[in-house]
Amino acid sequence: MNTTATDSTTKTTTKAPRAPRNGVDTPLLLGTIGAVAGQRELAKFTFRASNRWLRGTHSQSRMEGFYGAGGEHMQTREFVYDADHPPVLCGKGEAPTPVEFLLHALAACITAGIANIAAARGVTLHEVESTVEGNIDLQGIFGLSESVRNGYQNIRIGFRIRGDAPESKLREIVEQSRARSAVFDVLSNGVPVQLDIDAR
Amino acid sequence: MNTTATDSTTKTTTKAPRAPRNGVDTPLLLGTIGAVAGQRELAKFTFRASNRWLRGTHSQSRMEGFYGAGGEHMQTREFVYDADHPPVLCGKGEAPTPVEFLLHALAACITAGIANIAAARGVTLHEVESTVEGNIDLQGIFGLSESVRNGYQNIRIGFRIRGDAPESKLREIVEQSRARSAVFDVLSNGVPVQLDIDAR
Numbered sequence: 503m504n505t506t507a508t509d510s511t512t513k514t515t516t517k518a519p520r521a522p523r524n525g526v527d528t529p530l531l532l533g534t535i536g537a538v539a540g541q542r543e544l545a546k547f548t549f550r551a552s553n554r555w556l557r558g559t560h561s562q563s564r565m566e567g568f569y570g571a572g573g574e575h576m577q578t579r580e581f582v583y584d585a586d587h588p589p590v591l592c593g594k595g596e597a598p599t600p601v602e603f604l605l606h607a608l609a610a611c612i613t614a615g616i617a618n619i620a621a622a623r624g625v626t627l628h629e630v631e632s633t634v635e636g637n638i639d640l641q642g643i644f645g646l647s648e649s650v651r652n653g654y655q656n657i658r659i660g661f662r663i664r665g666d667a668p669e670s671k672l673r674e675i676v677e678q679s680r681a682r683s684a685v686f687d688v689l690s691n692g693v694p695v696q697l698d699i700d701a702r
Numbered sequence: 703m704n705t706t707a708t709d710s711t712t713k714t715t716t717k718a719p720r721a722p723r724n725g726v727d728t729p730l731l732l733g734t735i736g737a738v739a740g741q742r743e744l745a746k747f748t749f750r751a752s753n754r755w756l757r758g759t760h761s762q763s764r765m766e767g768f769y770g771a772g773g774e775h776m777q778t779r780e781f782v783y784d785a786d787h788p789p790v791l792c793g794k795g796e797a798p799t800p801v802e803f804l805l806h807a808l809a810a811c812i813t814a815g816i817a818n819i820a821a822a823r824g825v826t827l828h829e830v831e832s833t834v835e836g837n838i839d840l841q842g843i844f845g846l847s848e849s850v851r852n853g854y855q856n857i858r859i860g861f862r863i864r865g866d867a868p869e870s871k872l873r874e875i876v877e878q879s880r881a882r883s884a885v886f887d888v889l890s891n892g893v894p895v896q897l898d899i900d901a902r
Contacts (some may be wrong), residue, residue: 504824522867524757524758525756525757525758526758526759527758527791527792530792534791534792535753535844535845535846535863536899538766538840538841538844538846539844539846542841543846545710545839545840545844545846545850546837546838546839546840547837547838547839548835548836548837548838549799549801549802549805549835549836549837549838550802550805550833550834550835550836551802551805551806551809551833551834552809552831552832552833552834553806553809553810553813553831553832553833553834554830554831555813555816555817555830555831555851556725556815557725557817557825558724558725558726558727558814559726559811559814559818560725560814561809561810561830562816563805563806563809563810564709564716564880565798565802565805565806567771568788568802570790570791570840571790573901574824575790577788577789577795577798578789578794578795578796579795581772581797581798581802581804582720583783583798583806584810585806585807585810585811585814586814586815588768588775588778589778590770590771590775591734591770592710592726592727592730592731592734592818593814593844594778595777595779596778598765598777598781598783599749599782600806600807600810600811600814600884600885601749601802601806601807601811601884602749602750602751602768602781602884603783603804603806603807603810603886604762604803604804604807604885604888605749605750605751605765606751606753606763606765606783606785606800606803607785607800607801607804607807608761608800608802608805608895609751609753609763610753610761610784610785610803610842611751611785611800611801612897613753613755613761614758614759614761614800615843616761616784616785617755617756617757617758617759617834618792627755628747629754629755630754631752631753631754631755631762632752632753632755633750633751633753634750635748635749635750635751635877636748636749636750636893637747637748638746638747638748638749638769638884639746639832640738640745640746640747641738641745641882642882642887643740643815643882643883643884644735644738644739644745645735645882646738646739646742648744648832649882651887651891652784652882652883652884652886652887653884653885653887653888653891654808654884654887654888654893655755655892656704656875656893656894656895656896656897657895658852658895658896658897658898659895659896659897659898660897660898660899660900661897661898661899661900661901662766662900663814663899663900663901663902664901667829669740669901669902670901672899672901672902676901677898680897681754682842682845682852683839683843683852684800684801684842684843684852684854684899685800685801685804685853686852686853686895687851687852687853687892687893687896688801688804688854688889688892689851689888689889689892690892690894690895691851691853691892692888692889692890692891693741693836693853693854693855693857693889693890694856694857694858694890695808695858695859695886695889696856696857696858696859697812697855697858697859697860697861697876697880697886697888698858698859698860698861699860699861699863699873699876699877700860700861700862700863701861701863701864701869701870701872701873701874702863702864702869702872
């Protein structure tokens, strides 16, 4: 998730009112940011998912709603997502692995920001594609080595962006999206995770 | 993702061969870990996704295959996942936000590990459910405050687990899954993310 368009680096390009562009309602977006600037409590969001174990390594999550902008919001429709391990890791491969969803989240977050920022800067996008990969050594989760971490050792994402602006401006848009990406921040810097258990 | 069953804490409970349980092919799982122990290169995996911008904040990812266990693997079927921002954040809400997919990944990873570890320890599970939530202050991504981070400020996950073992043993299974969860590690500790840009 990445919605910013107001960083100081963009000031010179946002003097004139911006029309909707790239499928982004730019006036609404800038108006929303302005409203939040005037009432900071609106910026507090809580996102949620619930998960249920199905069988083996296969489970299913639902995202039904979230809190934000001062109130509760239902999702626009039912969002249900499975995850599983692949056969080579003794699962049934009913869905991607959990770690692959991290890659989806990263690509989608920076891409959404690119569209918003391009719209705010008056740039029409023709194409944004990315490929993302993460390297992991399963000696960690297999408990075969105490010196190998459980998670990805590194992630690489490559963006291909085409639009009606010079290469340098397109690059700046991607860089700015990275600089304001929620998922990039979480994956790069980590976040405190609390785990509670109700066992019986 | 979490597949471990061989940490030292489990040694006393894995003396006898384990039958399949919880939908986990326990002999295959333990055999796989044994095979990797004898040939460490098999533990190297690379997971991938490709993403394409659709319109506004809406994009779509595909996971087509991955490298691991010494070779390339195609997914068992086509895995396609969208992401979007919700209307309250000026998106169309066509899919969950990228940050919600992080929550799905976390819950699914620890849950898969719980099933594997329980099977390895001879525990039959009746029910595993979890709820996960993440708090985020959008002043960060809106560029309204330099002191507010872009990503989640904290994540909380609560597990409800039921099975044919004492509470303490069920708790230990959840704790061991957390201790060997790839997604828990990535979210808690972060990972280096490299970004490349092809702009034109």
